[in-house]
Amino acid sequence: MKKVICILFLLCTIIVSAQLKISEKEKLGVALAKRINELRVEKGRKPLERDIALYKAAEFHSGYMAKFKRLTHIEHIEEFRSPRDRVDAFSDEFETVGENILQSKPVKLPLTDAQINKLAFDLFRAWRGSEGHHKNMISSKYTMGELGFDYDPKTRRIYVTQVFGKKGAVVPNQLSDDAFGIIQGYEVCDEMRRYYNVAINMGNTLGITAKGEVYLAYHDKYDIQEIFKGPNDGLAVDLIDREQLSCEGNQLDKSPIYDGVMLKPVYKEELLSNNIAEGDYRLITKLGHVPEHLKGRDLQANLIFIINGEKCSYSMPSEVDHKAYDLRKIEPSLYNPNIPLLTEGIHEIREVYFDFDTGETIPLKDPELNYDITKVSAIDINSFTSVEGSFTSNERLHNGRADYIKKIVTKGVTSDAIITTVAKENWELCEFQLELYGTQELIGNSQQEIRSYFNKNAKNFKDQLQKQRRSKAVIFLKGTWSETSEMHYDYNLLTAIINNDIPRINRCLAQMYQNGDPSVMLRYDVIFERLLQEPELVENISAFLLKYFDEYSLDSIVFYVRNWLNKPEKLSEGAQKNLLNLYAITTERLLDTWDVQSSTLAKVMDPERVDTLMANYKGTDTVHPLLLNFHIATIKYYGQINASPKIRVSFNFIRDYFKTKVSKIDDEVDLALFFNSWSRFRLTNSFLLSRFNNKDFNERAAFLLAQTISVDHGDDEEMVGKVHRKAFGFNKKRWCDWVNEYHQLLRDPSINDLYCSSCNQ
Incomplete structure (x- = not known):
């Protein structure tokens, strides 16, 4: 019995002696904290203050790890499970908490002062060499820190915990207590x-x-x-x-x-x-x-x-400048035949509209006819029925409507006037409406299937069907003019269109393009409709619209582009080139707002249907500007529908192209602005940081980098301060005004220190 007691006593003596003394813990803590704070000062951070609650949390967790002989941030008791839980168990004052842990190599106790200093250096070096631990040691998020130690006599290892924290305030008038x-x-x-x-x-x-x-x-x-x-x-x-x-x-x-x-x-x-x-x-x-x-x-x-x-x-929101690249200016192809011009012919157009109710051949109201009937040279009658109902009944209706319109508009007109009548179901407008109003799934179906759909859903498409029934008569009035008339080319264009004189139409369009004269005649629907029929005119019409884009209805241009992009086999190379350029411009214009209406988005022809036409411009050593414009425009389309794979293709194409064009720092900033327009902030950071120490790194680059690195700096908090100090050095007032406006930047201690020491003076 005495032997047993002795053995127990000896064991107890060994265990008691194999523990870190309080004095050893204190010396080790002081030595290790000194090195950590020296590192923080070196990195522009303030030394960590001490706190009793953090000390208790650190000691508690080191004891847990020593007991279970493993490194872990998680304890099995719910109350002390996480670093946050452990700090909260001892204090409710902290808003931010972090933790580093480590175990030493086997050591023999007791420790001399020299051994303590050597151990502190080894522990510090281990943490400094680990990215995550190093980040915690120098983080500006923390203002306080404490170290806790415990010793495992079996493995002879010291378990170390450093708990970081920052105390928070209590903001009053909360809307909820919990x-x-x-x-x-x-x-x-x-x-x-x-x-x-x-x-x-x-x-x-x-x-x-x-x-x-x-x-x-x-x-x-x-x-x-x-x-x-x-x-x-x-x-x-x-x-x-x-x-x-x-x-x-x-x-x-x-x-x-x-x-x-x-x-x-x-x-x-x-x-x-x-x-x-x-x-x-x-x-x-x-x-x-x-x-x-x-x-x-x-x-x-x-x-x-x-x-x-x-x-x-x-x-947190923050200001980040961004800008997409503009479309490249491309000089269009032009065909200008040597054809003489006229001084007499058609010089005025009047359009007369007739609105019909469903099933009626008499319009809702007769229009006023305010023109000189003696000058009528030709009349185009366009009579329509909507596509619902049946073909037989619609044929009776649109023929009856045509007869009524003809009776009204030809009264008193001379017999030599050319009368042209088109009476039909308005399938052209119907097909356009299918895409416009979100019923694209019907495109490609038979007319009978589409008719059946409208018959079942006529109440939902009342306005659209009314537009399909709208009929009109176009009155062409004759006259003479001089070669010096400012309308000389317009009148020739109109006369050539009525006579289907393709060479003279091209001559007029080319001459008006070169003279800088936007034709008023092209604003009439009837002119557009006639021009739509002739593939030989597409080259010059497209060139004309490219130059005078803002002079004409965007919807009319979109309709024109869609019509001919569906018939590429009928077009010359020059016509295709101009049309593709026009497609890029109309696409960009339609999608120039962030929240595009569904009906507007439907007007844009799916880029995949255009992509085959771009084949002639791919695979060459030099990027054709048409191909570049195609990607600049279509990335907006894919951005509207959030088609990530397609966005990525166009993004990479644009990025790679402009990377080859970089010759000065402003070119690099423009590329970074493009990155930001697609929220590729880390790409901007890595791109501009690689130029950070270059002599030509300017104010524009510094402020853009300061914006993006504040939004997403990854793990490099130290670089945030460096970038902001550089921007500050370029323009103190601009930097101070910016930080004052976006005041949450002051959460970062390095920005806060710079602002408070320099901007308030």
């Missing part, structure tokens, strides 16, 4: 990491209206459906007041969920049901309104991402 029940998320948030870039982009689309309403305007509503799958998934707004980011110290709330005043969360179903976007792909939805006590304050809205009732991400 953040509306939202808690900090962990495992449930793993999936959210896939959407890191989406979260950044979504945060940049927040805005506060003059009435205090907070809106999200995001480009892809399907991202919402993909990210937020359950009823407790959604978004919440966190409102930050400018005064929270003063030079006296940031007063961000210590809550792990919000930093300012949190608005009530909006969950998936409400996010989508409140969408007021005009396009099929966009999301514009209200997320809340500014509380009364914050109205009139200088606020910025941040975004909290919620998955299954847990906070999984936090995104």
Whole structure:
């Protein structure tokens, strides 16, 4: 019995002696903290202050790791599970928490002062050599830090924990005492990491209206459906007041969920049901309104991402300049035959419209005929029925309507006037409407199938069918003019069109193009309709429209482009070239707004149907400007429908082309602006950082880099300060004004230090 007791005593003696003394822990902590703080000062950071709560959390976790003989950030007891939980167990004052852990090589106790200093150096070197640990040691997010140690006598290893933290304030007048029940998320948030870039982009689309309403305007509503799958998934707004980011110290709330005043969360179903976007792909939805006590304050809205009732991400908006490349100017092909011009012929057009109700041959109202009937040279009658009903009944109707129109417009007209009548079902307009109004699935179906569809859904297409029935008579009036008349080419053009004189039409168009004379005649529907019929005119008509694009109806130009792009085999090489150039311009013009209406988007011909025409411009050593314009225009189309693979193809083409054209720093900035227009912020950062130390790196480049690196700097917090100091050096006032306007930049201590030390003077 004595032996047993002795043995137990000896064992106890060994165990007791094989522990770190309090004095050894203190010396080791001082030595290691000294090296860490020296590194922070070297990196432009303030030394870490000490705190008893952080010390207790660090000691507690080192003891846990020593007991279970493994390195881990997670403990099995729920109350102490995460670094955040452990700090919260000892204090509720911290808004930010971080943790580094490490185990030493086997050491023999007790430790001499020299051994303690050597051990502190080894531990410091190990952390410094690890990217994640090094990032924590120098992070500007933390202002306090404490070290905890424990020893495992069996393995003779010391387990080390450094807990980092920053204390937060308590923002008053919260709308909920418990953040509306939202808690900090962990495992449930793993999936959210896939959407890191989406979260950044979504945060940049927040805005506060003059009435205090907070809106999200995001480009892809399907991202919402993909990210937020359950009823407790959604978004919440966190409102930050400018005064929270003063030079006296940031007063961000210590809550792990919000930093300012949190608005009530909006969950998936409400996010989508409140969408007021005009396009099929966009999301514009209200997320809340500014509380009364914050109205009139200088606020910025941040975004909290919620998955299954847990906070999984936090995104702040920031100013980022961006700009897409403009279309390249391409000189069109032109055909100018040597044909003499006339001084008599057709010199005026009058269009008379007749609107018919369904099943009627008498118009709703007879139009007024205010022209000299003695000068009538020709009349075109276009009588239409809509496509619903039956072919037999429609044939009777449009012939009856044509007879009525002819009776009205030919009364008193001389017998030598040329009367042309077209009476038919208006399938041309119907096919255009199918694409325009979101019924593209009917395109390619038989006329009987389309007719059946309209018969069943006539009430839903009342306006469209009314437009199909609209008929008209075009009155051509004759006269004479001199060669010096400012309308000389217009009158010749009109006369040539009536006489179907193709060479003279081309001569007039070419001459008017060269003279800089936009023809008023091309604004008449009847002229466009006649020109649509002749492939020999496409080259000059397209050239003319390219030069005077803004003089004519965009819808008419779009209709013209679509018509001939569907018949490329009938066109000359010059005509195809001009038409493809016109396609790029019309596409870009139609898509020049962020939230394009579905009906407008439907007007754009699918680029895949045009791509085959681009084959002649591919595969050469030199990029043809037509091919470049095609990608500059169609990337906007694919951006509207969020077709990522297609966007990527055009993005890479444009990027690669302009990379070869870079000759000066401003060219590089233009390329970076293009990257930013597609939220490729890391690409901008890496591109401009590679030029950061070049002599020609200028103010424009510095400020753009400062913007993008503030949005997405990856793990390189140190570089954020360097970039901002460089921008500050170029233009102090501009930098100070920018930071003051986008005050959440002051969250970053390096920016805060620079602003508070320099901008307030």
